[in-house]
Amino acid sequence: MEYSYLHLGEKADPDEYVICKYRITTNLPMEKAAESLAAEQSTGTWTGISTLEKDIFQKYGGKVIDINENLVEVAFPTDDFSIEVGGVPQILSIIAGNLFGLHSIDKIRLEDVSFPKAIRECFPGPKFGASGLRNILDRPERPLVGTIVKPKIGLSPKDTANYVYESGKGGLTNSKDDETLVDQNFCPIQDRTVAIAESLDRLESEGHKMVHAINISTSGHKILEIGEKVQSWGAKQIMVDVLTCGFAAVQALAEDRSIKVPIHVHRTMHGAMTRDPLHGIAMLPIAKLCRMCGGDALHVGTLGIGKMEGHRKSDKDNIDACFDPSVGYKEVMPVCSGGVYPGVVDKIIKAAGNNVQIQAGGGVAGHPGGVRKGAMGMSQAVDAVFSGIDLNEYAKTHDELRVALKMWGSK
Secondary structure, X not given: OOOOOEOOOOOOOOOOEEEEEEEEEOOOOHHHHHHHHHHHXXXXXXXXXXXXXXXXXXXXXXXXXXXXXXXXXXXXXXXXXXXXXXXXHHHHHHHOOHHHHOOOOOEEEEEEEEOOHHHHOOOOOOOOHHHHHHHHHOOOOOOEEEEEOOOOXXXXXXXXXXXXXXXXXXXXXXXXXXXXXXXXXXXXXXXXXXXXXHHHHHHHHOOOOOEEEEEOOOOOOOHHHHHHHHHHOOOOEEEEEHHHHOHHHHHHHHHOOOOXXXXXXXXXXXXXXXXXXXXXXXXXXXXXXXXXHOOOEEEOOOOOOOOOOOOHHHHHXXXXXXXXXXXXXXXXXXXXXXXXOHHHHHHHHHHHOOOOEEEEOHHHHOOOOOHHHHHHHHHHHHHHHHOOOOHHHHHOOOHHHHHHHHHHOOO
C-alpha cells in the first residue's frame, strides 16, 4: 500500500520536527518531486513496499508541508534522528543525503534548517562565543580586526611568529594559520605554536592583547590529542577546517573539558556545496550546525565584497544565524575574510555591524610598508568606521591607511 507524503497546509510543531527548506529544479510536477524527496529521506523508496506499515509511515514519514514555486518545506519527525550516537553525521544523512542523487530531479539545494529544542540540547554550542573572545581581547565594542599569515605556506616558525608580532604591533587583535598549514616539515606545529606564543606574550607585556588560531585540522582520532598538545605549547586559540575534518571534530573539541581555548572554524571546501545556487547545501545550514557543535568564530563570507563568491543577503543570513537568540547558545563571532583590504572595511561594517571579525591576509602583507604598516592600515580603517569618519578623510592624517587606499582603492 502506498501512502502520500503530501501534507500541504499543515503546521509542523517546531518542537517535534526538523524542518528543512529545499530549492528543487525539475520537470516533474513539484508535488511529485517533493514527495520523492520526503520518501527517499524517511520511510520510502522508488516503489511501494509491503513492509511499510501504516503506523511506521505515520510516525516516521517525512511531511511535505509547503510548496511555494520551487521552494519546498519538508518536516522530518524528531524520532527519525539518533542524536546521542549518530550526531551530525546521521542528521546530514537525512536532511542532506541521497536526495542530491535522485535521477528524477535535476537539482536540489538545502537552503535552511531548523532544529527542535530536544535536538539542540544534545549539542554544546560555543564555550566562549563572541562575548568570550571580546573578553579575552579586552575589546568590548569595536570590530575585531585580524590577519591570515601569508604566504599561506612556506614560512618558518620564526618567520611566522615574527609576522604575528608585527601584526600585533600594528594593532590587530587576531591572526591565524591558513587552512592548508598544519604540521609540514618547513613549519612544524610544535615549533610554530611555541614561537607564536612567545610573540603573543611579548605583545601582552607591551600592553597589547592578541590571539592566534593554530590550525589543528587532522584525522578524527587525533584531533583531541593535537588540540591538547598545542594548548600545552601555548596556543590561545585553535582552528578547525570543519568540512574537511567533519562537524564531529568541532563537537569533540567543544565538549572536551581539557580544551580551554576558543575554536575558530574555517569553512574551506564549502564552495563545492554552496556555490551552485540550485544544487548542494547553502552556507546557512552549515553555519547553524557549526554553532550547534561549538564553534566560537566562523567564516561567513564577505557580503559579496571580497575575492570569494558570495552575496550580501545570503552572507548576512549567515551572520544572523551566528546571533539568533532563539536557539539557546552563545553567539558566534562571524568572520569576514577573503580578499579583504582597508578600502572595503566600511562596506563590511555597514552591512554586518560592529560585532564582526574583519580579517585580511594580502590586505596586510601586501602593504608597501610591510606587515606592521599593513596591520596599521587595517586597524585605522576599522577605527575610522567605528568613529563614523569617512575613510578618505581619516587617511589624511594616517599615512598607513592613505597608502593602502592609494594602492587598492575602495569599493
